[in-house]
Amino acid sequence: MIETNVDDRGVAEIVMNNPPVNALPVKGWFDLAAALQQAGADPAVRAVVLRAEGRGYNAGVDIKELQAAADHSALVGVNRGCAAAFAAVYDCPVPVIAAVHGFCLGGGIGLVGNADIIIASEDATFGLPEVDRGALGAATHLSRLVPQHRMRAMMYTSATATAAELHAFGSVLRVVPRDELRSAAFEVAHDIAGKDPAVIRAAKESLNGIDPWDPKRSYRFEQGFTFELNLTGVADKVRDEFGK
Template identity: 65%
Template sequence: MGVSTTDPADGVRLVTADYPPVNALPVRGWHALADAVRAAGRDPGARCVVLAASGRGFNAGVDLKEIQRDPGHGALLGANRGCADAFAAVYECEVPVVAAVQGHCLGGGIGLAGNADAVVAADDAVFGLPELDRGALGAATHLARLVPPALMRALYYTSRTVTAAELHRHGSVWRVVPRTGLLAAAVELAAEIARKDGTLIRLAKAAINGIDPVDVRRSYRFEQGFTFEAALSGAAGRVRDTFGAGDAPPRGTGTADGTTP
């Protein structure tokens, strides 16, 4: 259990998160993931990073049970800082990052996938932000990088999910493949990128980040201010206490049902 880094192809670094059963990451997990992505990007031999996960799904967000066990706000603050660290590490990685997404990509998973340079998804992948059903806010910044603005708002307010096929139609998923071929497809794309000159690919990543219309780090931290307000007002706790108590799973947009941890 934890985060590991391997070299599946020349110039490619594979960073894999493994936090059973559903890859809901504890505070230390978010920071470990951030450290691994940054280290992979700094590796002079790396020209592309693949971000993947073991198990049922890509990422189920933060470990809400860790937050529920904390009588104060330390775990919440830790989770928010950890998420911000991991999301920024993906976006600011010195080389392009390809996210390999299977199963559920929820909450913090959207922050990771939305900040990646490209997404390859399994045909069973679903993407969404069940934040309002979990006593939380945030990552609208990253969902807006995957779907058009009006759809982002509807998905956020309803906690519904979209499928990999739907995101492919929007152009935010590069390829949709059978789950058994997901890692191979992601590494194939990464290897194609990694055949570029290492200096040029780093300059290209910095240049593209520099022309983004939204500062994703600042935008996400702005959202987190409302997460703190929800916690202090008691609204977050009221909703969070219902988590796991028979609440319905996130619903799909009509073409598929969502996945819940």
């Protein structure tokens, strides 16, 4: 589900591969967090490429796992798992380059929004269909990708944005044909890997330190409303209606 390889130039490649749509279960989110933490803790690693195999980059959480749970344990687990994975991207001591193809939805936005650099294929789309699932969250990270009013419109309507649009906003560095995505991400990663590693690690820590808000705290605030919607039964009602 989560695979890691490190090349001879110090670039760690972390790959999500959970067919059919890369929607991760509770364990998958924690495994991803662990892989990122392990890569960042390795002094030989100078940059990370976070990408995926399959039809799309990430479709968020595994809704079937939530629906199959007899209580709220899966909800608590996936919320904690998402928070851990998003934080692991943000806190990774070296730059994380997200290489995005196809759909990037829900939890995928949390990963990409916390990445340092985004390379996207021409077919990539980004969105938060949370309101159609009776949930909230990751507006924190979408706000790092699109302007505030666009973020609100996307949140309320579940609309998506294209890679070209995000490139125009400045949040996506490059848009490339899909068959060039991996090589384009590695080109940027190898450029970073060629710099002094101590300086790059210091740069990552300093840039996090000047962020205007703490995305980890902001996201956990959002999650409180998801818990509320589930505890009151609203989320189940919305998911049932959406599935009809």
